Amino acid sequence: MTVQEAIHARHSVRQYLGKDIPDEIVKSLQARVEECNRESGLHIQLLINEPRAFQGKIAHYGSFSGVTNYIAMIGHKGASLDEKCGYYGEQIVLLAQQLGLNTCWVGLNYSKINDALQVNKGEKVVLLIALGYGQTHGTAHRSKSVEKVTVLHGNEPEWFNRGIKSALLAPTAVNQQQFIFEYFDNKVIARSKLGFFSKVDLGIVKYHFEVGAGKENFEWA
Numbered sequence: 001m002t003v004q005e006a007i008h009a010r011h012s013v014r015q016y017l018g019k020d021i022p023d024e025i026v027k028s029l030q031a032r033v034e035e036c037n038r039e040s041g042l043h044i045q046l047l048i049n050e051p052r053a054f055q056g057k058i059a060h061y062g063s064f065s066g067v068t069n070y071i072a073m074i075g076h077k078g079a080s081l082d083e084k085c086g087y088y089g090e091q092i093v094l095l096a097q098q099l100g101l102n103t104c105w106v107g108l109n110y111s112k113i114n115d116a117l118q119v120n121k122g123e124k125v126v127l128l129i130a131l132g133y134g135q136t137h138g139t140a141h142r143s144k145s146v147e148k149v150t151v152l153h154g155n156e157p158e159w160f161n162r163g164i165k166s167a168l169l170a171p172t173a174v175n176q177q178q179f180i181f182e183y184f185d186n187k188v189i190a191r192s193k194l195g196f197f198s199k200v201d202l203g204i205v206k207y208h209f210e211v212g213a214g215k216e217n218f219e220w221a
């Protein structure tokens with residue numbers, strides 16, 4: 001499965017089978033986590049066989065069940081932390097999809113298990129990503145129209161439309177899709193509007209846009 005195919009196949013999944021993830025898949029995910037950490041300076045952690053974060057009432061209210069693995073998005077506090085978590089976390093989400101797993105970004109419905117996480121001074125746990133073999137593969141979300149999330153200055157090229165379609169397939173908190181992509185002169189500006197976790201969403205949708213549009217076709221402005 002290509003990354004583009006993974007973008008189409010991915011949907012949030014909250015109920016898992018509790019089935020073990022084979023070692024070679026864990027190794028591939030761990031390698032990607034380390035690569036993302038090197039590139040971003042984040043302190044992302046992969047937790048395998050750690051069921052406690054999704055065992056309490058909070059996870060139950062969010063309809064989570066059978067979650068025994070997750071990715072913890074952790075990094076130094078600062079203005080760019082949320083967006084970075086979105087941008088790099090979604091790379092791991094899409095790799096997980098390519099490897100046959102299901103996922104769900106989780107900002108609220110989990111308990112922070114302090115003895116399972118390494119959180120250094122000045123760092124913060126931004127959110128988790130549940131990971132495993134889902135009971136189903138989830139369903140497609142309702143989506144805003146292309147017009148609602150774009151501002152154009154001149155005729156947009158085909159790659160811009162491909163990028164937007166890819167961004168509209170991305171997960172966003174409460175499916176809010178509070179983002180705008182603006183096009184001018186082969187440059188793109190992406191902005192988030194006010195909303196719950198909307199800076200994390202911005203990082204996620206920027207990664208989807210890059211995959212759909214082709215990074216070589218444009219510059220972020």
Ligand SMILES: Cc1cc2nc3c(=O)[nH]c(=O)nc-3n(C[C@H](O)[C@H](O)[C@H](O)COP(=O)(O)O)c2cc1C
Nearest residue numbers: 011012105106107108109141171172173174175197
């Ligand atoms: C930053 C972020 C935080 C989220 N937090 C939660 C959460 O706390 N609980 C939950 O059930 N889903 C959560 N979600 C999942 C969204 O509800 C889901 O992505 C959205 O409804 C779109 O559906 P899809 O992922 O199936 O495309 C979150 C998603 C994102 C991107």
